[in-house]
Amino acid sequence: MPFFLIRNDITRMHTDAVVNAANKTLLGGGGVDGAIHRAAGPKLLAHCLTLGGCKTGEAKITPGFNMSCKYIIHTVGPIWKDGAHGEREALVSCYRSSLALALENGCESVAFPLISAGVYGYPVEEAIAVAEETIRTFLDDHDMTVYLVLFDTNAVSAGTERFREIRSYIDDAYSDAFAETEKRRSQRLRSETELDFIGSAPMANFAMPQMAESKPPKKQGFIKKIKEKKEDLSLAPSKPEPIRPEPMEMPTFCDSVDGAMSPADFSSLEDALSRLDESFTQMLLRKIDESGMTDAQCYKKANIDRKLFSKIRSDIYYKPSKSTAVAFGVALRMPLDELRSFIAKAGFALSHASKFDIIVEYYISRGVYDIFEINDTLFAFDQMLLGTQ
Ligand code: AR6
Numbered sequence: 001m002p003f004f005l006i007r008n009d010i011t012r013m014h015t016d017a018v019v020n021a022a023n024k025t026l027l028g029g030g031g032v033d034g035a036i037h038r039a040a041g042p043k044l045l046a047h048c049l050t051l052g053g054c055k056t057g058e059a060k061i062t063p064g065f066n067m068s069c070k071y072i073i074h075t076v077g078p079i080w081k082d083g084a085h086g087e088r089e090a091l092v093s094c095y096r097s098s099l100a101l102a103l104e105n106g107c108e109s110v111a112f113p114l115i116s117a118g119v120y121g122y123p124v125e126e127a128i129a130v131a132e133e134t135i136r137t138f139l140d141d142h143d144m145t146v147y148l149v150l151f152d153t154n155a156v157s158a159g160t161e162r163f164r165e166i167r168s169y170i171d172d173a174y175s176d177a178f179a180e181t182e183k184r185r186s187q188r189l190r191s192e193t194e195l196d197f198i199g200s201a202p203m204a205n206f207a208m209p210q211m212a213e214s215k216p217p218k219k220q221g222f223i224k225k226i227k228e229k230k231e232d233l234s235l236a237p238s239k240p241e242p243i244r245p246e247p248m249e250m251p252t253f254c255d256s257v258d259g260a261m262s263p264a265d266f267s268s269l270e271d272a273l274s275r276l277d278e279s280f281t282q283m284l285l286r287k288i289d290e291s292g293m294t295d296a297q298c299y300k301k302a303n304i305d306r307k308l309f310s311k312i313r314s315d316i317y318y319k320p321s322k323s324t325a326v327a328f329g330v331a332l333r334m335p336l337d338e339l340r341s342f343i344a345k346a347g348f349a350l351s352h353a354s355k356f357d358i359i360v361e362y363y364i365s366r367g368v369y370d371i372f373e374i375n376d377t378l379f380a381f382d383q384m385l386l387g388t389q
Contacts, residue, residue: 002145002303002387003135003372005156005379006111010149011039014068016107017061019098021115022074024053026060032113032151041066048074057093061101071105073098077116080123088130091116095134102144109145114153124155136372143306145388158380166377169362170355177352280325280345281316287332287342302331303371303387322348326360327386333369336361356383 010018010032021032026048028037037044043065051074054060059075075098078090094115102110114131116122128148135146150156158167278286288298299309304327312318320328325346329339340350350357359381363374375385 002305003132003139003375004145004147004303004385004387005375006147006149007151008149009035009151010111010113011035011067013111013147013149015109015111015145015147016069017071017073017102017105017110018064018067018069019059019110019112019115020072020074021113021118021120022054022076024055024076026051026054026074029119031118036067036072039067040064040072044072057090057097059094059097059101061105069111071102071107073101073110075115077120077122080116080121083126087116087122088126091122091127091130092134095131096138099135099138099142099144099146103142107144109147111147111149113149113151117153124153128155132372132376140300145305156376156380158382160380163377163380166359166362166381170358170381173352173358173361180352277345279316279318280320280342281312281318283342283345284312284328284332287334291332293332298328298331301371302327303375303385304328305388308388320346322346322356323384323386324388327371330360330364330369330371330374330386334364336364339364355381359383360386 006013018036020036023029023033028034028045028048044062047062047065051060051062054074054076056076056078059073062072062074064070064072075094077094078085078087080087095112098112099110112131112135114124114127117124117127128150131148135148138144139146154160157163288295291298293301295309295313296306299306302324304324308324312320312324322343325343325348326339329342334342336350343349350361352358356378359377360374363369363377368374371386375387378385
């Protein structure tokens with residue numbers, strides 16, 4: 001079920017449970033621990049005094065007190081030595097025991113900090129990898145939304161070596177989009193110039209026949225005007241226009257599965273409305289059937305929660321968000337063209353004017369359909385993530 005990376009202060013998370021990176025005494029400290037104790041208030045410490053501490057890799061639960069979560073789950077991460085002293089196993093165990101406690105207490109959502117990656121010195125990138133892997137394995141079998149809250153680390157950020165290739169792909173796509181916009185802009189200006197020329201003389205004749213009779217327009221004047229315009233085009237400092245998204249690819253009648261219908265085939269609006277194309281929901285359900293996946297396998301792969309999937313399933317005209325629509329397309333391993341027509345049914349398009357779209361395109365065109373890998377990149381580039389938000 002859904003898993004998201006998020007940048008936030010964990011004390012601001014509105015999840016059922018918030019996990020604390022505590023120490024063995026459970027009596028507070030610095031980092032996340034200090035922030036959570038401050039936010040929860042003194043009753044938390046009083047409660048913790050009754051718990052008798054906690055071993056490394058284990059977890060204990062308390063109420064949330066003044067925090068907006070129902071529970072705080074305290075876990076004790078390993079202190080990093082060199083990686084050869086069972087650090088990884090202990091860290092995996094922290095995530096597992098915390099998730100098990102969340103499950104036992106009926107939590108539907110949990111927020112984790114990056115356990116051990118602060119004072120305890122676990123290398124940040126490895127700590128993220130352990131967290132992601134352990135949480136994802138758990139979510140394969142459980143319905144829960146889990147957030148990994150990255151507060152002050154730049155480990156997952158666009159500037160790192162890991163994202164070098166995609167950075168240059170985005171740059172190329174942007175410059176292509178910019179060149180295309182510029183081309184269209186100069187074509188537009190050119191045709192406006194031509195229209196001025198073609199349009200002015202007859203207009204003068206029609207609108208003001210007396211003037212046309214007495215003073216025929218001077219050809220030279222027009223030529224000068226064109227020349228000026230041409231000079232405008234070449235000499236004007238080329239002020240870059242903001243890149244605008246491509247016109248939306250809306251579903252057309254011809255997209256229908258069973259053959260081409262054109263608006264002319266319908267006798268009336270009522271007739272047309274009675275023969276709407278396959279909707280987003282209908283196509284989604286058909287594609288799930290064709291893929292051989294169960295509904296649950298599909299929505300889990302799509303990082304979508306069960307409740308949202310039921311809503312979509314029960315409403316053939318459901319309009320999903322773009323992140324939901326694309327997530328299903330990715331889960332169903334749709335090639336780019338098919339994904340475009342699929343999301344168009346929900347009113348969306350992919351363009352080179354948006355980083356989100358370019359990143360999705362980058363992965364799909366390489367046959368990479370791992371939503372979590374795509375989401376890591378989207379997160380690094382500060383884009384919305386795929387799945388239920
Ligand atoms: N929200 C989210 N993440 C945070 C926050 C916050 N408010 N504050 C820090 N982080 P740490 P540890 C990040 O040191 O390594 C305490 O003194 C931080 O950037 O809190 O498990 C305990 O009492 C880092 O990425 O926990 C223990 O003695 C991550 O949370 C000891 O520190 C964990 O950093 C535990 O050390």
